[in-house]
Amino acid sequence: MRDIPFSRRHTLSRRQLLGGLTALGAGLACPSWLLAAAQPLSDDPTEFQAIARDAWIYAYPMLMHYQTMQKQALNPKANEYVGGFGQFRHYSELFTPQNRDIVTPNNDTPYSWAWLDLRAEPWVLSVPAVDAKRYYVHQLVDQYTQNFAYVGVLSTGREAGDYLIAGPEWQGETPAGIKQVLRSEAEIVMILGRTGLNSHDDLPAVRAIQQQYQLRALHDYAGTAAPAAAAAIAWLPWEIKTGLGAGFIPHLNQLLTLCPVVESERGLRERFARIGIVPGQPFDAAALSAVQRQALIAGIQQAQAELKAATEKTPRPLSLFGDRKTLANDYLKRASGAALGIYGNSIEEAFYTGTKLDGSGQPLVAGQKYRLRFAPDQLPPASQFWSLTLYDLPDRQLVVNPLDRYCLSSRDALQRDADGGLTLLLQTEAPAEQSNWLPAPAKGPFFLALRLYGPSAAVKAGQWQMPKVERL
Structure with a gap:
């Protein structure tokens, strides 16, 4: 990652x-x-x-x-x-x-x-x-x-x-x-x-x-x-x-x-x-x-x-x-x-994390629907920006999709939840609302890489973690 x-x-x-x-x-x-x-x-x-x-x-x-x-x-x-x-x-x-x-x-x-x-x-x-x-x-x-x-x-x-x-x-x-x-x-x-x-x-x-x-x-x-x-x-x-x-x-x-x-x-x-x-x-x-x-x-x-x-x-x-x-x-x-x-990068510059498993410990795979929700107090704390990229496995390559969209980022126009949190959708099939959709592959397993540029003191102290991916 x-x-x-x-x-x-x-x-x-x-x-x-x-x-x-x-x-x-x-x-x-x-x-x-x-x-x-x-x-x-x-x-x-x-x-x-x-x-x-x-x-x-x-x-x-x-x-x-x-x-x-x-x-x-x-x-x-x-x-x-x-x-x-x-x-x-x-x-x-x-x-x-x-x-x-x-x-x-x-x-x-x-x-x-x-x-x-x-x-x-x-x-x-x-x-x-x-x-x-x-x-x-x-x-x-x-x-x-x-x-x-x-x-x-x-x-x-x-x-x-x-x-x-x-x-x-x-x-x-x-x-x-x-x-x-x-x-x-x-x-x-x-x-x-x-x-x-x-x-x-x-x-x-x-x-x-x-x-x-x-x-x-x-x-x-x-x-x-x-x-x-x-x-x-x-x-x-x-x-x-x-x-x-x-x-x-x-x-x-x-x-x-x-x-x-x-x-x-x-x-x-x-x-x-x-x-x-x-x-x-x-x-x-x-x-x-x-x-x-x-x-x-x-x-x-x-x-x-x-x-x-x-x-x-x-x-x-x-x-x-x-x-x-x-x-x-x-x-x-x-x-x-x-x-x-x-x-x-050194952690003072950037922090890298991610997962290939959902919250129950099962591999992330095509054909399933997932969401990654950041509560209002869990948003990735980065002074510059953050990005979430999806890669196939085992090749760890970007995934072909109809939007040519390979990551979601704090620089994108993402739709916030009513409480100020943020929910990202990870799936192969296009959802009705696509602003927060990160397309998954048509087949096989995949993993997510989250990058924080300019991580906060809490990140550098190990006090912030990426939320679990929820299978819908």
Whole structure:
């Protein structure tokens, strides 16, 4: 029920996880000071398995993030390619049931994507002023998939502004005109922009705002000489079966060259080195002893099982996304967020909930009539807007219907109940009054996703819940 823009969710099968146990070790482009001398690896199978389990869970969101970067920033032939580093690609077409490349799409907030390489210098994100009816946000994500900063109406206001995005090693002076310095723990940053769409007729205005989002290297912004370019990186090719098998270690070793150790993880990094996880160090699974290989496989299997169990556990945590302080180095929680819907917003920005069951615990299915009623004191408490979208199952796609209506929202002209509450109708057959009708599929099960943009303090404190869906 999270936003999963432009990447299809992957099921973690045993075959995928264990499919690549041959070496992916290759020369990793990184500073020479990161190349640690090889040290003897643990020959204790219990210790090796435990470290492999912890390291795989730690690495999983970083690997899924790398998969996205491969498509969007590194592979010009990919449909998702945004143009490389340092430029936006804007998406402003409405999704329909015919768009099936992604799961759980939404038409609330057309996306703007960009990737930044901060090794040589920071970059400046410039945003326009917007009026009181316009929502937008830029979510800044580091290589750990932490939402380390936000620029948008809820975090920085509605005025125009220039924001400097700096890597962990930058020590330069902040030029005049910069409203805020946003510091990343990693050298590669992804920006996921969302611009609120108020209606179908609002698309030209959304596109006009998107065109005003600007990215400039610091030297271009300040009018100074360009710094020396960062060294080219020989990025390892990505293949999900090997990348989530024993091949995760070479990938992690390369990614960690761009993620200087933070103090709270120093001991963890030292422990990881016991199985060959060292920034910039090649890794060859074939060079392990039979006992070590078996322990590595067992650790990956254990991690897979624990992540699967965590994603199926209910109730789920109030939010699976945030910065390092919010996530508190809970790596299973971070991995669960990536598995359930990578790039979900922090709860300060948006809240996601929903259901595939009615109030009696039965699946929502075509052919039945349902209603979702918000009492006057239960209306979704969102400062910006809320939306309810219906998706089929198991594909999690929008549903063909005669109104081409795929969600209901606080921005729509919904008919209130006599007491001020709100009743939404969920069914296949058109009701007599259609203003509050969200069409269900002609066959099969479905689920509902409720998104609140700018959730209230009560939502963030866990004191508000979506009402049960009632079968009529």
